[in-house]
Amino acid sequence: xxxxxxxxxxxxxxxxxxxxxxxxxxxxxxxxxxxxxxxxxxxxxxxxxxxxxxxxxxxxxxxxxxxxxxxxxxxxxxxxxxxxxxxxxxxxxxxxxxxxxxxxxxxxxxxxxxxxxxxxxxxxxxxxxxxxxxxxxxxxxxxxxxxxxxxxxxxxxxxxxxxxxxxxxxxxxxxxxxxxxxxxxxxxxxxxxxxxxxxxxxxxxxxxxxxxxxxxxxxxxxxxxxxxxxxxxxxxxxxxxx
Numbered sequence: 001x002x003x004x005x006x007x008x009x010x011x012x013x014x015x016x017x018x019x020x021x022x023x024x025x026x027x028x029x030x031x032x033x034x035x036x037x038x039x040x041x042x043x044x045x046x047x048x049x050x051x052x053x054x055x056x057x058x059x060x061x062x063x064x065x066x067x068x069x070x071x072x073x074x075x076x077x078x079x080x081x082x083x084x085x086x087x088x089x090x091x092x093x094x095x096x097x098x099x100x101x102x103x104x105x106x107x108x109x110x111x112x113x114x115x116x117x118x119x120x121x122x123x124x125x126x127x128x129x130x131x132x133x134x135x136x137x138x139x140x141x142x143x144x145x146x147x148x149x150x151x152x153x154x155x156x157x158x159x160x161x162x163x164x165x166x167x168x169x170x171x172x173x174x175x176x177x178x179x180x181x182x183x184x185x186x187x188x189x190x191x192x193x194x195x196x197x198x199x200x201x202x203x204x205x206x207x208x209x210x211x212x213x214x215x216x217x218x219x220x221x222x223x224x225x226x227x228x229x230x231x232x233x234x235x236x237x238x239x240x241x242x
Contacts (some may be wrong), residue, residue: 003030003220003221003224003226004030004031005027005030005031005032005035005220005223006030006031006032006226007031007032007149008027008031008032008033008081008082009033009035009077009079009080009081009082009128009224010027010032010033010034010035010080010081010082010083010084011034011035011036011037011073011080011121012024012034012035012036012037012082012086012093013036013037013060013084013085013086013087013113013114013117014036014037014038014086014087014088014136014203015036015038015045015048015055015086016036016038016041016044016045016048016055017086017087017088018177018184018212019086019136019181019212019215019216020036020086020087021044021047021048022045022212022213022215022216023084023086023216023219023220024048024051024053025048025051025053026213026216026217026220027053027220027223028051028052030103031218032076032082032223033106034052034053034054035042035054035055035056035077036053036054036055036056037056037057037058037060037069037087037152038055038056038057038123039057039058039059039060039087039190040159042057044229045057045163049104054071056073060087060108060109060113061089061105061109061113061119063112063116064192065102065153066113066116066117066120067114067120070076070117070120070121071218073121073124074121074123077106077124078124078127079125079127079131080121080124080125080127080128080131081125081128081132081223082106082132082133082134082223083117083118083121083125083130083131083132083133083134083161084133084134084135084219085113085114085117085118085133085134085135085136085158086136087102087109087113088090088104088109088110088136088151089105089106089110090111090148090151091103091106091150091151092106092147092148092151093147093148094147095149096150098150101166102150103149103150103187104238106150106151106154107150107157108126109154109156109160110151110154110155111154111157111158111161114135114158114161115161116122117164118133119135119176123236124176126172126174128173129172129173129174130175130226130228131174131175132174132175132177132223133162133165133169133174133175133176133177134177134178134179134182134222135158135159135161135162135177135178135179136178136179136180137159137162137178137179137180137238138151138152138155138180138232139156139180139183140152140155140156141153141154141155141156141159142156142159151234153227156204158176158178159178159234160174162218162232162234163232166231166232167229169231170231174231174234175227175228175231176231177222177230177231177232177233177235178233178235179215179218179219179222179233179235179237180234180235180236180237181212181215181237182215182230182236182237184211184212184215213235214237218235218237222235232235
């Protein structure tokens with residue numbers, strides 16, 4: 001089966017992350033018109049732009065920045081086929097030491113930004129249906145994660161929002177699904193203690209970390225016209241019990 005994203009317009013947040021850049025490169029090669037957001041990784045963003053994508057740098061924690069982006073983006077494109085909420089933030093700490101700002105910042109990026117950006121770009125998604133929204137979630141949102149109550153709560157909320165939007169937007173021919181990419185080595189996990197890395201490997205049935213390229217390939221499949229009648233689901237790249 002050969003996939004094609006020819007003539008698809010795609011926006012992915014966090015496009016310079018390990019998973020984000022793998023998806024951006026693959027989607028461009030499949031013929032899509034790809035836009036991505038990023039915060040600080042200017043060098044990686046330039047590499048993705050040379051590959052054929054277009055990046056926008058702004059802080060997803062700032063609703064005014066999202067407003068400005070949405071106005072500009074709606075002037076730039078006529079419609080949007082795929083919206084992927086991939087950007088995420090961590091600020092790990094046990095609850096007795098967690099600062100209110102650490103809780104709020106993680107919630108703004110991981111949960112409020114997907115809500116707000118979806119709301120602002122919904123007119124573009126409605127102009128060419130069926131269109132699709134994907135959220136990148138985490139096992140932490142289902143089973144919790146000691147030392148990361150803010151991250152776990154944000155991802156649990158994102159799963160609930162995904163399922164709710166699937167119910168609300170299905171009648172408008174918009175599919176909404178979540179993907180849990182599993183535990184992978186990335187900038188977000190760079191400071192995770194070795195003991196926790198080892199524990200994740202031990203709990204994995206395959207005894208390995210998730211492969212960003214394989215997750216990106218799965219997102220390509222979900223974004224293609226091969227998938228047209230699935231919504232409200234959470235696809236897991238791990239089979240450990242929750």
